[in-house]
Amino acid sequence: MxxxxxxxxxxxxxxxKPAYYFMNQSCxxxxxxxxxxxxxxxxxxxxxxxxxxxxxxxxxxxxxxxxxxxxxxxxxxxxxxxxxxxxxxxxxxxxxxxxxxxxxxxxxxxxxxxxxxxxxxxxxxxxxxxxxxxxxxxxxxxxxxxxxxxxxxxxxxxxxxxxxxxxxQDDDTAVILYTSGTTGQPKGAMLTHKNLYSNAKDVSEYLKMNSEDKVVTVLPMFHVFCLTVALNAPLLSGATLLIASKFSPKEIFELIKENKATVFAGVPTMYNFLLQYPDGNPEDLKSLRLCISGGASLPVALLKNFEQKFSVVISEGYGLSEASPVTCFNPLDRPRKPGSIGTSILRVENKILNELGEEVAIGEVGELVVRGPNVMKGYYKMPEETAAIIRNGWLHTGDLARMDEDGYFYIVDRKKDLILVGGYNVYPREVEEAIYTHSDIVEVAVLGVPDPNLGEAVKAFVVSKNPELTTEQLLDYCKERLAKYKIPSSIEFIEELPKNTTGKILRRALKTQVAQTVSN
Missing domain, CATH: 3.40.50.980 (Rossmann fold)
Structure with missing residues (x-):
C-alpha cells in the first residue's frame, strides 16, 4: 500500500464527496x-x-x-x-x-x-x-x-x-524535501513511498481522522508539516480539505465558521495571531473538535490562553523533515500535558541519549533520537551527512529533550541554541516561557550573545502590546521567576520577530543581527 x-x-x-474546497469551489x-x-x-x-x-x-x-x-x-x-x-x-x-x-x-x-x-x-x-x-x-x-x-x-x-x-516500490524516493539549512546550503531529505504513507496513515489513526472531518489546510503545502498532517492524512481518510491560499486571522475565522471545520493545524505564531485578533469570536470555532500545533514549541501560556478563550483542545506534536515528519503527538485518549510534545505515535520509537550514545534516566536531558518506517533513507547526494545524522538505525534530531515517567516527551531546546552562562546551561525556551506569562507580551525570542566575563549572556527580543512596558519592569518580572544566571542581561523591544513562510520564528536571523551589531 x-x-x-x-x-x-x-x-x-x-x-x-468533496475532496476539497478552494475559493468557494468544490471538487x-x-x-x-x-x-x-x-x-x-x-x-x-x-x-x-x-x-x-x-x-x-x-x-x-x-x-x-x-x-x-x-x-x-x-x-x-x-x-x-x-x-x-x-x-x-x-x-x-x-x-x-x-x-x-x-x-x-x-x-x-x-x-x-x-x-x-x-x-x-x-x-x-x-x-x-x-x-x-x-x-x-x-x-x-x-x-x-x-x-x-x-x-x-x-x-x-x-x-x-x-x-x-x-x-x-516502497523504497522508491517519492519526495525530496530541502531543509532550510541553518548552516551552509540546504540538504535534500529523500522520503520514500513507505515513509510518506506510513506517517500519513499513522497520523490519521492517531488523530482519529475520518470521512466526516473538514481539515483547514492553510499551512504551506510545500512544507512537510502540511504535506502529511493537513493534506495526505486527510485525503487517505476520506476527509475534506478546506484549502486557504494564505494565512489571515479574519479569513480563517470565516473559513472555519462557514464550512464547519473540524480540524485546524497550525504553527504557534498562527495561534498567537488568532488569539490576538480583536474580532475573534469563540462561536466561530465551535465546530472544531481538534487543533494541532507543530513546527516549533508552543508556549504554555499561549496554549492555555487560547484554549480558555475558544474552548478547544490543542494537541501539540513534534516532527522534522527527515522523519516525514511526525514522531510524537499528545494522545486524544489520555490526558494532554501542556508543554509536552506527547508520546510516540504508532510504530515510531523515540528515546533520549547522552553524548556517549547511552539512554538517559527519566527526567534527564539529552538528544532526542527517532526510529521507525517514517525515517528518510538519506540526504540526496550527501552520504557523509547521512551517516552523521542516521547512526545505528536511529535518526539524531539535534533537539534536546527529556521524558517523564508516563512516556511523554518535552523539547528543551535545540542543541545549537543552548546558552552557556559562566558554565551554567540556559535553555532559551525556559526563559521564553517565563516571559510569555506576562500579560503584555505578544512574542519573545531568546538567544545567547557574547559576554567578556561569562562567555555568553542571555538576550531577549520582545514584542509587546503595551508601549509603556519598560525594560526594568520586565526584568523585575523575570527576577521573580528565573534563577539569576537565566535572567536576560539585555532586552530589546521590536515591532515584529522575523519568521519564515511557515510562521516559525527565525532565531538565526536575530543572531545575524546581533553579530552585525557587535562587529560594528
Missing part, C-alpha cells in the same frame, strides 16, 4: 482522481519518466494537490520548493536536485525567464493559471524559453483517463 493506492480507495469509497474525490490520472498521463506524453525529478513552485492550491499526486502516480520524484525563495535559492535546489520538469504559477514566469539559461537539465516548464481567465499561452509565446513551456490545462487535456502508472 502507498499514498496513491490508498487515495484510489478513498476515490472509490467517497466518489461523490469531488472522483473528479480529483480523474484530474490526477490525466495529469500523470499528460506528463508521460511530454516524455517525463518514472524516477525523473519534478519541482513544484506552487503555493496552496488544487494545482499543488494534482501535481503532487499526478507526478507520484507516474512514478516521478517530487521536489516541493517555496515559491517565494530568491532566484539563487531556487536555482540551487533545481540544479542540486537534478530537476527535469518544473510546475509553477504564471506569476513565476519572470523568474523562469531570468534563470532558465543556468538550468540546462530542465526540459519542461508547466505553467499553472492563477485565475480561470489567465491566458498562459499569450504570456509565454515570445519568451526565450517558450519552447520548453506548456500550460497546466493543456497538459491535463492531453492526458488519458485510462492511464495506469507503474508499480511503485
Amino acid at each position: 502507498n499514498l496513491l493506492s490508498k487515495f484510489e480507495e478513498s476515490a472509490k469509497n467517497f466518489a461523490a 469531488t474525490y472522483a473528479e480529483l482522481d480523474g484530474a490526477i490520472t490525466q495529469f500523470a498521463s499528460g506528463l508521460e506524453k511530454l516524455g517525463v519518466k518514472p524516477g525523473d525529478h519534478i519541482a513544484l513552485l506552487l503555493g496552496n492550491s488544487p494545482h499543488f494537490v494534482i501535481s503532487l499526486y499526478g507526478a507520484l502516480r507516474l512514478g516521478a520524484t517530487v521536489i516541493p520548493v517555496n515559491p517565494i525563495y530568491t532566484a539563487d535559492e531556487i536555482g540551487y535546489i533545481l540544479n542540486n536536485g537534478d530537476v527535469k520538469a518544473v510546475i509553477g504559477l504564471d506569476l513565476a514566469i519572470p523568474l523562469v525567464e531570468k534563470i532558465h539559461t543556468s538550468l540546462s537539465k530542465i526540459e519542461h516548464y508547466i505553467i499553472c493559471e492563477t485565475t480561470p481567465t489567465s491566458n498562459v499561452e499569450s504570456k509565454i509565446e515570445n519568451l526565450s524559453c517558450s519552447s520548453k513551456m506548456k500550460s497546466f490545462s493543456k497538459v491535463i487535456a492531453a492526458g488519458d483517463l485510462t492511464f495506469k502508472g507503474p508499480e511503485l
